[in-house]
Amino acid sequence: MALRIDRDACTLCGECIPVCPFGSLEIREDKLVVLETCTLCGACVPVCPENALEVEEVERDVACNPDEWRGIWVFAEQRGGEIQSSSAELLGAARRLAEKLDVPVTALLPGADVKNASSLLSAGADEVLFIKNDELAHFGVEPYSKVISDLIEERKPEIVLGAATFIGRSLLSRIAVKVHAGLTADCTGLDIDTEKRLLLQTRPAFGGNIMATIICPEHRPQMATVRPKVMKPLEESYDSSGKVTELSADSLSNRVKFLEFVADDTSQINISEADIIVTGGRGLGDPKNFSLIEELADLLGGAVGASRSAVDAGWINYSHQVGQTGRTVSPKIYVALGVSGAIQHLVGMQSSDYIIAVNKDPNAPIFKVADVGIVGDLFEVVPKLIVEIKKLKGG
Amino acid sequence: MEFIVCIKQVPDTTEVRVDPETNTLIREGVPAMVNPFDLYAVEEALQFKEKAGGEVIAISMGPPQAEQALREVISMGVDRAILVSDAKFAGADTWATALTLSAAIRKIGDYDVILTGKQAADGDTAQVGPGIAEFLDIPQATFIRKVDELDPEARVLRLQSMWEEGSERLEVPLPCLMTTVKELNEPRLPSLRGKMAAKKAEIEVWTFDDLDVEASDVGLAGSPTQVVKVFPPPPRSEGELFSDVEPDEAAKIIAERLAKKGLF
Numbered sequence: 001m002a003l004r005i006d007r008d009a010c011t012l013c014g015e016c017i018p019v020c021p022f023g024s025l026e027i028r029e030d031k032l033v034v035l036e037t038c039t040l041c042g043a044c045v046p047v048c049p050e051n052a053l054e055v056e057e058v059e060r061d062v063a064c065n066p067d068e069w070r071g072i073w074v075f076a077e078q079r080g081g082e083i084q085s086s087s088a089e090l091l092g093a094a095r096r097l098a099e100k101l102d103v104p105v106t107a108l109l110p111g112a113d114v115k116n117a118s119s120l121l122s123a124g125a126d127e128v129l130f131i132k133n134d135e136l137a138h139f140g141v142e143p144y145s146k147v148i149s150d151l152i153e154e155r156k157p158e159i160v161l162g163a164a165t166f167i168g169r170s171l172l173s174r175i176a177v178k179v180h181a182g183l184t185a186d187c188t189g190l191d192i193d194t195e196k197r198l199l200l201q202t203r204p205a206f207g208g209n210i211m212a213t214i215i216c217p218e219h220r221p222q223m224a225t226v227r228p229k230v231m232k233p234l235e236e237s238y239d240s241s242g243k244v245t246e247l248s249a250d251s252l253s254n255r256v257k258f259l260e261f262v263a264d265d266t267s268q269i270n271i272s273e274a275d276i277i278v279t280g281g282r283g284l285g286d287p288k289n290f291s292l293i294e295e296l297a298d299l300l301g302g303a304v305g306a307s308r309s310a311v312d313a314g315w316i317n318y319s320h321q322v323g324q325t326g327r328t329v330s331p332k333i334y335v336a337l338g339v340s341g342a343i344q345h346l347v348g349m350q351s352s353d354y355i356i357a358v359n360k361d362p363n364a365p366i367f368k369v370a371d372v373g374i375v376g377d378l379f380e381v382v383p384k385l386i387v388e389i390k391k392l393k394g395g
Numbered sequence: 396m397e398f399i400v401c402i403k404q405v406p407d408t409t410e411v412r413v414d415p416e417t418n419t420l421i422r423e424g425v426p427a428m429v430n431p432f433d434l435y436a437v438e439e440a441l442q443f444k445e446k447a448g449g450e451v452i453a454i455s456m457g458p459p460q461a462e463q464a465l466r467e468v469i470s471m472g473v474d475r476a477i478l479v480s481d482a483k484f485a486g487a488d489t490w491a492t493a494l495t496l497s498a499a500i501r502k503i504g505d506y507d508v509i510l511t512g513k514q515a516a517d518g519d520t521a522q523v524g525p526g527i528a529e530f531l532d533i534p535q536a537t538f539i540r541k542v543d544e545l546d547p548e549a550r551v552l553r554l555q556s557m558w559e560e561g562s563e564r565l566e567v568p569l570p571c572l573m574t575t576v577k578e579l580n581e582p583r584l585p586s587l588r589g590k591m592a593a594k595k596a597e598i599e600v601w602t603f604d605d606l607d608v609e610a611s612d613v614g615l616a617g618s619p620t621q622v623v624k625v626f627p628p629p630p631r632s633e634g635e636l637f638s639d640v641e642p643d644e645a646a647k648i649i650a651e652r653l654a655k656k657g658l659f
Contacts, residue, residue, distance in 0.1 A: 166538055166559060169525075170525050170535070173489070182620035207516060213626075255534040264562070318576075318577065318578040344409055374640065
């Protein structure tokens with residue numbers, strides 16, 4: 001198994017060298033060589049003008065017959081019996097994929113007392129499997145992964161989607177190992193290769209510096225977690241002919257004991273799922289100035305974000321941190337105030353739909369990603385902006 | 396007690412850039428480093444050892460030069476380091492990586508807590524930690540922001556796991572696996588003694604033959620997923636920059652854009 005170089009065809013043009021994300025290609029003594037850091041990702045293969053590069057096909061472990069697997073499943077997250085908004089986004093995405101594959105969409109809902117399970121039908125599901133057990137009232141990775149894996153093995157869906165939330169990421173990782181499936185994390189794009197009947201999963205990597213499209217050719221199901229706020233729910237309510245089917249689950253165990261949930265005192269709206277985020281950075285200069293950010297966020301019905309420097313200075317809780325060591329967000333509107341926009345911050349928010357930035361420094365990197373940039377003092381601009389918005393809202 | 400930390404050597408992703416002319420990655424001079432999230436795992440393991448006694452073992456799967464990452468954590472105080480490295484392991488996705496690392500952990504033998512960073516900064520999947528826990532059939536607690544207590548007598552860990560809107564307080568029996576976020580601690584800097592130790596340390600290298608794994612389960616061959624295309628992210632459309640406007644006007648411009656987005 002290796003990256004093969006056709007030395008007769010290779011002209012040593014060097015075009016492949018900068019493309020390698022791992023710096024694994026070098027020209028040494030008039031020869032292109034592959035270093036041990038090569039991960040066989042194949043990024044170099046398409047750029048070679050002479051088609052001299054090839055990742056050797058390997059004998060893969062054929063785990064199943066893909067033709068026996070049909071249908072798309074969505075893991076619907078509930079907390080305290082409330083179905084989370086990510087479910088409608090996933091069902092929207094699943095519906096669009098289902099059209100191309102001509103298969104039904106099933107929502108999986110583990111829980112105990114869940115309100116409004118049928119809302120998953122109008123959000124796009126042909127059927128809801130409500131797995132009901134008191135052990136499933138609160139998320140536990142062991143009972144959840146057990147009931148879902150058992151169902152996967154019994155009913156054989158070709159695709160299983162979950163949200164890339166704290167729960168979704170922890171859960172699907174364990175299920176993928178249990179059922180020997182391929183799992184792609186934090187996808188921002190999903191499509192179908194209709195010819196090969198494969199799920200095309202696109203996601204950012206290297207801190208958002210490159211995008212990769214990933215497939216799972218031989219294993220089923222094809223599993224993916226999907227970045228919250230990226231997929232759109234259906235615009236119109238789905239005319240589902242299906243129903244909510246209640247399933248029981250027995251002999252569930254959980255070695256992890258849940259003690260209690262402690263809500264963050266500062267976060268009324270959590271930034272991962274907010275449509276609007278107003279973020280304050282070092283430019284605020286003082287923790288008490290976060291009240292200005294909060295006032296604007298409240299007015300817009302948004303959440304409060306913070307740059308790393310604001311969090312490290314102890315001005316605001318870590319749960320608010322946007323960026324590489326904090327959270328990745330994709331809201332509809334992102335307002336950055338006094339945030340310079342270090343690359344670590346940009347990778348956490350540059351997939352936002354619309355970015356507004358106010359900063360004193362005209363060379364601040366945040367302006368490179370901003371749709372609207374204002375070079376100015378946030379302490380002068382923001383109070384006036386608040387007045388202006390109140391005026392517009394009042395009128 | 397035995398504490399095992401899984402670390403990964405990653406390129407400093409903040410230094411990886413796409414050349415806007417050629418749309419390719421600029422790799423030149425990009426330094427390798429220990430995945431930043433793993434440093435919180437190393438620090439916590441060292442604190443566990445200081446409280447409960449025992450040994451901290453770091454393992455890493457990667458090419459031979461990942462040895463450097465292991466030396467770095469030895470300089471922080473890690474007692475023993477194992478590099479899991481073989482050409483057969485190349486091209487592994489998260490499934491094959493978790494399988495290989497869990498096989499290496501089985502070979503180590505007894506352990507009490509396995510620690511990993513919440514995710515690696517290059518792949519950002521957060522899948523390998525839970526994957527290892529599943530392969531080893533041990534309980535897991537992910538995205539840990541605070542350790543309330545390590546109780547060696549009762550053999551439990553009391554932890555706080557980070558969720559979107561708060562924390563879950565959990566009690567997890569040992570042996571278990573936990574993944575760490577930044578809020579957990581402040582990783583220590585290497586001491587002078589640590590640096591000396593790191594220079595002299597023998598890094599054990601375990602290859603394919605040392606582990607109880609099948610060739611069809613490791614590396615590219617054992618990976619259910621496959622990268623088919625790599626491309627630069629779509630460029631953001633050119634924005635408007637107002638560099639010479641009065642605050643009044645600036646406020647109007649922003650309010651108008653927000654209104655256009657249908658906010659009010």
